[in-house]
Amino acid sequence: MVFMNAGGGSSSSSSSSSSSSSSSGPYYAPLVPIKNRIVAALLAIFLGGLGAHKFYLGKPVQGILYLIFCWTFIPAFIGFIEGIVYLASSDESFARNYGARYY
Template identity: 40%
Template sequence: MKGQVLVFDPLKGEGIISGQDGERYSFQGSDWRGEAGPPRAGQQVDFAASGSAAAEVFPMLGANPIAEAFGPGHKSPIVAGLLALFLGSLGIHKFYLGYTTQGVILLVSTFMSYLLTLVLIGIIPLMIIGLICLIEAIIYLTKSEADFNATYVQNQKPWF
């Protein structure tokens, strides 16, 4: 049967597939037969249904095998970490991860702090923004790709 992965928790090794018949099927990571990493939400799959469980879950490759291998919405922790490290005060890493509001907050805060440096009180907010971005860069760069995507892409955790 064909279906789509609704969710997969790499930490628990469990997921749910929505079958083409409208039913939902649970599956274990041990049932995954893909070679390009763990299953991702939104990924099209072919599986054997056994009651309310799915077994022998195979990814269905589409026209773009690179996108299929990494899944929809895949973001790189290395790219996010480097953006936070070098362009963090402008919020570029937040825009990259899809957190527009947080990106705008960083961008506006940075510009306001630069304006306040004219009266010498803007240096403190700039140092705080820099520290936040440094901490985020370290967190992003030290997480595994699966943990990073589970935390910041699928679960949408905007800060730290």
């Protein structure tokens, strides 16, 4: 086979490039969640005052802040609301916002 390179000269090659992948558009790999939305929601609702859901989601600094201020019950209130938000979100949006891998 003879191919034309960018410089204008011709070259012989036994391998050919696949043009079907570029014509169909970019390929987006699916999101694979690393953290479970239900587990995060239950931790936020029941142990949100201690910041358990923040530690689970990989945010230890925020978890420590929840621990420091747990005596005020403000983190418990915020954790309860975050748990409801986690339950109300879809699996895809939770994976996008709180950690997922592209495969």
